[in-house]
Amino acid sequence: MNITSIPGGVCAARGFKANGIRCGIKASSKKRDLALIVSEKRCAAAAVYTANLVKSAPIKVTKAHLADGHAQAVICNSGNANTCNANGVEIAEGMSRLVEQYTGIPASDVIVGSTGVIGQQMSLEPMERGMEELAAGLGDHSDFAEDAIMTTDTVPKEAAVEFEVGGVKCRLGGIAKGSGMIHPNMATMLVWVTSDAAITPEMLQRAVSEDVKTSFNMVSVDGDTSTNDTFAVMANGMAGNPVIDREGPDFDAFCAALHAVTVKLCRGIAKDGEGATKLLTCLLTGAADEATAKTVAKAVICSSLTKAAMFGADANWGRVLCAIGYSGATVDVEKVDVSFRSAAGRVDVCRGGAGIPFSEEEAKKILLEDEIDILVDLNAGAASAEAWGCDLTYDYVKINGDYRT
Amino acid sequence: MNITSIPGGVCAARGFKANGIRCGIKASSKKRDLALIVSEKRCAAAAVYTANLVKSAPIKVTKAHLADGHAQAVICNSGNANTCNANGVEIAEGMSRLVEQYTGIPASDVIVGSTGVIGQQMSLEPMERGMEELAAGLGDHSDFAEDAIMTTDTVPKEAAVEFEVGGVKCRLGGIAKGSGMIHPNMATMLVWVTSDAAITPEMLQRAVSEDVKTSFNMVSVDGDTSTNDTFAVMANGMAGNPVIDREGPDFDAFCAALHAVTVKLCRGIAKDGEGATKLLTCLLTGAADEATAKTVAKAVICSSLTKAAMFGADANWGRVLCAIGYSGATVDVEKVDVSFRSAAGRVDVCRGGAGIPFSEEEAKKILLEDEIDILVDLNAGAASAEAWGCDLTYDYVKINGDYRT
Numbered sequence: 183m184n185i186t187s188i189p190g191g192v193c194a195a196r197g198f199k200a201n202g203i204r205c206g207i208k209a210s211s212k213k214r215d216l217a218l219i220v221s222e223k224r225c226a227a228a229a230v231y232t233a234n235l236v237k238s239a240p241i242k243v244t245k246a247h248l249a250d251g252h253a254q255a256v257i258c259n260s261g262n263a264n265t266c267n268a269n270g271v272e273i274a275e276g277m278s279r280l281v282e283q284y285t286g287i288p289a290s291d292v293i294v295g296s297t298g299v300i301g302q303q304m305s306l307e308p309m310e311r312g313m314e315e316l317a318a319g320l321g322d323h324s325d326f327a328e329d330a331i332m333t334t335d336t337v338p339k340e341a342a343v344e345f346e347v348g349g350v351k352c353r354l355g356g357i358a359k360g361s362g363m364i365h366p367n368m369a370t371m372l373v374w375v376t377s378d379a380a381i382t383p384e385m386l387q388r389a390v391s392e393d394v395k396t397s398f399n400m401v402s403v404d405g406d407t408s409t410n411d412t413f414a415v416m417a418n419g420m421a422g423n424p425v426i427d428r429e430g431p432d433f434d435a436f437c438a439a440l441h442a443v444t445v446k447l448c449r450g451i452a453k454d455g456e457g458a459t460k461l462l463t464c465l466l467t468g469a470a471d472e473a474t475a476k477t478v479a480k481a482v483i484c485s486s487l488t489k490a491a492m493f494g495a496d497a498n499w500g501r502v503l504c505a506i507g508y509s510g511a512t513v514d515v516e517k518v519d520v521s522f523r524s525a526a527g528r529v530d531v532c533r534g535g536a537g538i539p540f541s542e543e544e545a546k547k548i549l550l551e552d553e554i555d556i557l558v559d560l561n562a563g564a565a566s567a568e569a570w571g572c573d574l575t576y577d578y579v580k581i582n583g584d585y586r587t
Numbered sequence: 588m589n590i591t592s593i594p595g596g597v598c599a600a601r602g603f604k605a606n607g608i609r610c611g612i613k614a615s616s617k618k619r620d621l622a623l624i625v626s627e628k629r630c631a632a633a634a635v636y637t638a639n640l641v642k643s644a645p646i647k648v649t650k651a652h653l654a655d656g657h658a659q660a661v662i663c664n665s666g667n668a669n670t671c672n673a674n675g676v677e678i679a680e681g682m683s684r685l686v687e688q689y690t691g692i693p694a695s696d697v698i699v700g701s702t703g704v705i706g707q708q709m710s711l712e713p714m715e716r717g718m719e720e721l722a723a724g725l726g727d728h729s730d731f732a733e734d735a736i737m738t739t740d741t742v743p744k745e746a747a748v749e750f751e752v753g754g755v756k757c758r759l760g761g762i763a764k765g766s767g768m769i770h771p772n773m774a775t776m777l778v779w780v781t782s783d784a785a786i787t788p789e790m791l792q793r794a795v796s797e798d799v800k801t802s803f804n805m806v807s808v809d810g811d812t813s814t815n816d817t818f819a820v821m822a823n824g825m826a827g828n829p830v831i832d833r834e835g836p837d838f839d840a841f842c843a844a845l846h847a848v849t850v851k852l853c854r855g856i857a858k859d860g861e862g863a864t865k866l867l868t869c870l871l872t873g874a875a876d877e878a879t880a881k882t883v884a885k886a887v888i889c890s891s892l893t894k895a896a897m898f899g900a901d902a903n904w905g906r907v908l909c910a911i912g913y914s915g916a917t918v919d920v921e922k923v924d925v926s927f928r929s930a931a932g933r934v935d936v937c938r939g940g941a942g943i944p945f946s947e948e949e950a951k952k953i954l955l956e957d958e959i960d961i962l963v964d965l966n967a968g969a970a971s972a973e974a975w976g977c978d979l980t981y982d983y984v985k986i987n988g989d990y991r992t
């Protein structure tokens with residue numbers, strides 16, 4: 183399949199505009215805090231949400247709005263998670279109505295997202311004040327929208343691709359925020375993807391539900407599954423391709439394009455994990471089945487001790503073995519091989535579950551890079567998996583020791 | 588039941604002696620690294636071990652030695668975990684034979700423990716050199732033994748009690764090591780308990796297996812389940828009580844004494860978690876059943892974000908709610924109450940799943956103490972649970988960023 187990276191994030195696909203402004207939700211901050219993404223045409227829309235029993239008010243409202251499989255806009259604030267609030271649903275509905283008032287898109291076609299502190303009362307007032315400016319400035323501003331949904335994120339996470347469906351060029355692009363409280367289960371923090379492909383709501387939901395299993399569900403920063411995770415895709419059909427309404431090559435092309443974007447966003451989220459200095463990728467091969475591969479890969483990138491060792495560029499592979507052992511998967515630990523790899527080279531450290539001699543100096547050089555692959559071969563089958571995480575650093579503690587002030 | 592705290596650790600019970608020396612397993616360290624505990628008489632003995640599929644060689648050897656329900660000595664080193672080594676079992680058997688050679692206790696009655704780095708070759712040589720000194724110095728030296736099994740531990744963890752069985756005064760005491768890689772599943776790091784009570788091996792195993800469910804299995808420092816976790820109890824019967832060979836008041840008295848000691852060791856392990864400045868106790872009440880209570884309590888004390896907030900004395904209770912929500916237990920989150928409590932007072936922060944007004948200043952004062960209770964009431968039943976953890980600090984990262992050098 184021919185998939186080409188292009189610039190533009192959520193504005194790469196035809197008919198989508200975005201904007202982000204500072205309306206003052208977090209009084210003490212000078213950063214943008216309110217984002218809007220709109221489509222010229224009504225879109226097929228699908229989403230997956232956090233598996234946390236505590237769910238944000240925006241998720242409750244978005245679920246209701248997406249019940250008919252369609253949407254046309256996303257409104258999203260940072261600075262307050264709108265979760266565990268007495269007036270949460272009222273605020274989220276109010277945000278939808280503001281979109282209707284200033285863009286004409288029905289409130290029931292609006293996806294709502296919020297990110298920030300849990301359990302603080304929220305007011306609609308700053309958004310009421312900022313909405314005119316936000317709507318008036320809509321344009322090719324994926325970057326402003328991305329900026330407005332970031333919290334402790336330090337770099338923007340966006341991606342877009344061009345691909346073909348039935349000989350017609352389609353585009354698909356997304357933005358993501360997420361840096362802490364990242365251990366998604368069925369979805370991740372906030373990910374907004376747009377496409378101009380024509381696809382039915384049913385096939386879009388299937389693509390989204392399938393995609394998360396090998397994208398956002400394989401990312402972890404800190405093991406904490408957020409209350410607000412939402413991954414939503416809107417496809418407006420403006421590319422003019424034959425509508426994707428069944429399985430087959432066209433659906434596969436769409437799924438591949440979606441995965442190209444989501445994997446890039448996943449790596450971006452992991453690398454920008456709170457306080458992180460390194461992206462860790464566990465490449466798990468030789469598993470008996472896919473479930474084992476995923477469980478083991480995720481256990482490795484979730485291990486606090488492995489994460490801290492990677493921060494220190496310490497080839498302490500025993501911690502990788504330890505994580506494999508407690509992962510819960512059935513593994514013959516006496517068959518396991520482990521290597522570390524980066525732009526600086528590759529070092530084999532464990533064969534058949536036991537240590538082998540290696541140069542500590544060489545290993546250090548490899549682990550001082552900022553993108554590390556942890557290669558694990560279970561030597562028990564043909565299934566594989568990939569999981570993304572980051573190192574555990576002083577700054578993670580600093581950021582989270584006093585997040586609210 | 589009348590249970591009185593007494594000094595003496597593993598030497599509190601009649602007939603037990605201990606010692607600890609530096610034999611040089613970790614060449615660069617000046618600390619003690621080899622411990623020995625022996626009983627005058629052969630003991631009923633029982634143990635539980637890590638659920639990690641990767642198991643230390645000492646565990647393999649200890650399991651074989653305890654197959655007949657008896658033991659008479661513990662030998663334990665720090666500085667090398669003797670795990671994922673080609674020659675691991677040979678070394679662990681060699682350690683048992685050294686005990687036989689210098690004390691006359693059969694090698695098959697020796698419990699072996701090791702703690703330190705995983706996956707490094709180990710030599711018997713330093714232990715061969717030190718063994719004579721170790722055996723010659725046996726005495727009322729629980730503290731030396733404790734010192735010799737510590738790694739990143741900063742304070743000794745020991746406890747002992749006196750209790751009555753059939754009108755006869757019995758004693759039971761233990762020492763524990765454990766500071767990182769602490770998230771026990773069926774057992775914890777290294778815990779050695781001795782008693783002079785008379786009890787059959789069967790009843791002792793039952794007491795141990797039951798005890799861990801509400802003691803060491805409810806402790807977590809970093810979510811990493813070690814490969815070496817072992818909790819073993821030896822009871823030599825020298826108190827002269829009627830042998831405990833069935834359920835009833837005598838068995839209950841023994842279990843209560845055991846629990847008094849293990850809970851104290853649990854709190855000690857959690858408070859001395861790597862880098863920790865605070866002991867966190869989650870007191871979970873109002874659960875529909877015990878499994879729910881345990882799952883939720885453990886999720887709270889395992890949450891990296893909650894742990895970091897406690898380090899910062901930040902009453903960010905939304906993270907507690909978040910952890911409850913992703914714990915996997917079935918909970919009606921709109922009924923949950925949360926409060927924080929310490930020696931400085933108590934502050935209620937959440938009622939019915941939503942925030943309530945509280946004084947941030949007062950909360951800060953409470954959270955600046957070094958022992959914090961997180962009180963969670965699910966308001967859904969009568970079951971309860973208690974779990975122990977610690978805060979997440981810069982020093983955890985520092986200790987684990989370069990543990991091997």
